[in-house]
Structure formats: C-alpha cells, structure tokens
Amino acid sequence: MAAATLYREDPGTGDWSLSQLVVAPASAVEAVLAGGPPLTAAAFTDVAPGCAWPASPDWSPDGTRIAFSATRPCASTHEDGTPLLQMDVAVVTLPIPGSEGAGTVAWVTDDTAADYESGINDSSPAFSPDGRWLAWARGHEDDWTHIVLEDVGAPGSPTVLLDGTHWFRGGLDW
Structure with missing residues (x-):
C-alpha cells in the first residue's frame, strides 16, 4: 500500500478546498x-x-497504522473568540485489508482542553523501526521546538528527547 496526503485546489480562487489522508492498494502501485x-x-x-x-x-x-498530523481547533482563541487552529498528532489504524472505508483515528496529542501554550503545533510524527515509539516535533514555528517521544503501548507518557533550544524542525525519521 502507498499513503499520501492529497490536496485539491479551487480552480477559481486558487485556495485549497480539500485535503485527505489516502492509501492506494499495493497492486495498483505495482501496476504503475x-x-x-x-x-x-x-x-x-x-x-x-x-x-x-x-x-x-x-x-x-x-503496516497496520499511519501516524499523521492534522489541524484542529484548540482551546485558545483569537481576539474575535474563534478557536485558534493548531496541529495535533493522530494515528489511524487501518481497516482489515480488502475492506472499504476509513480507519479508526486516535489522537495522540490534544489541545482541545487548553493543556498547551497558545500556538503550539505537533507535527512530523515518525514511528521507531520496532514500532514501540512515536516521535514528533512540538513547538512554535520560528521560536522553539521539542522533539517528543511516546511509548505507543503507554499513551499519555510523552518524554522530551530534545529541549526547545532550536527553531522548528520537521520531517523526523529514525
């Protein structure tokens, strides 16, 4: 299987109008x-x-799960009262091979309860080679960033691997 993030642009305005986390069957990729x-x-x-x-x-x-980041309204608000949008990390467990439809999404990070400082984004999740750990970048763009690790078998126990002494990083890999 192949995973991708697809974006669609409105031809009239040039604005992004749709995004999806998608997979394609291995047989379709092999045919190409x-x-x-x-x-x-x-x-x-x-x-x-x-x-x-x-x-x-x-x-x-x-090959049973995909970690990704997505934008969600958080507890912090703009001056007009609308929620600030921030990136959170989620893991989708895919349906049984051959079945149709969506997987089950579990949010790894969540600022809907105002646990984070305003403007925090969680992004670039990456599984360890053995699948035990999930790493991601947490921080403010152009300010500070942590690299965070969490034991996949013990959710809610994040550990800061690299403290916030550098600007934002993305594209983590093991």
Whole structure:
C-alpha cells in the first residue's frame, strides 16, 4: 500500500478546498511501476475522513497504522473568540485489508482542553523501526521546538528527547 496526503485546489480562487489522508492498494502501485498508467483519485481510499489538512504520514513498521498530523481547533482563541487552529498528532489504524472505508483515528496529542501554550503545533510524527515509539516535533514555528517521544503501548507518557533550544524542525525519521 502507498499513503499520501492529497490536496485539491479551487480552480477559481486558487485556495485549497480539500485535503485527505489516502492509501492506494499495493497492486495498483505495482501496476504503475510495471509501466501502467498513473493512478487516478479513484484508486485511493480516504482513511481519515473529517481530519482537516492531514500531513506528514508515516507508516508503522507492521503496516497496520499511519501516524499523521492534522489541524484542529484548540482551546485558545483569537481576539474575535474563534478557536485558534493548531496541529495535533493522530494515528489511524487501518481497516482489515480488502475492506472499504476509513480507519479508526486516535489522537495522540490534544489541545482541545487548553493543556498547551497558545500556538503550539505537533507535527512530523515518525514511528521507531520496532514500532514501540512515536516521535514528533512540538513547538512554535520560528521560536522553539521539542522533539517528543511516546511509548505507543503507554499513551499519555510523552518524554522530551530534545529541549526547545532550536527553531522548528520537521520531517523526523529514525
């Protein structure tokens, strides 16, 4: 299987109008690699519908889960009272192979309860090679960033691996 984040642009305004975290079956990818035509949007299945602006997908080593970041309203608000949008990290457990439809999304980070300082973004999740740990970047863009680790088997126990002495990092990998 292949995972991707697809964005659609409104041709009239140029604004992004849709985003999806999608997967394509391995057989479809293999057909393209063997010289077949490129995939069309119909070849992909949205595995995390309702997640706004999913980004940075990373497969678990066993191929059953995808970690990603997505934008959600947080407890902090703008001056007009509208919620500030921040990136949180989630993991989607894919449906049984061959089944249709979305997976089960579990949020790893969550600022809907005002646990974070305003403007914090969690992004670039990456599974460890053995699948035991999930790492991600947490911070303010152009300010400070932590690299955070969490034991996948013990959610809610994040550990700061690298403290906030540097600017924002992204694209983590093991």
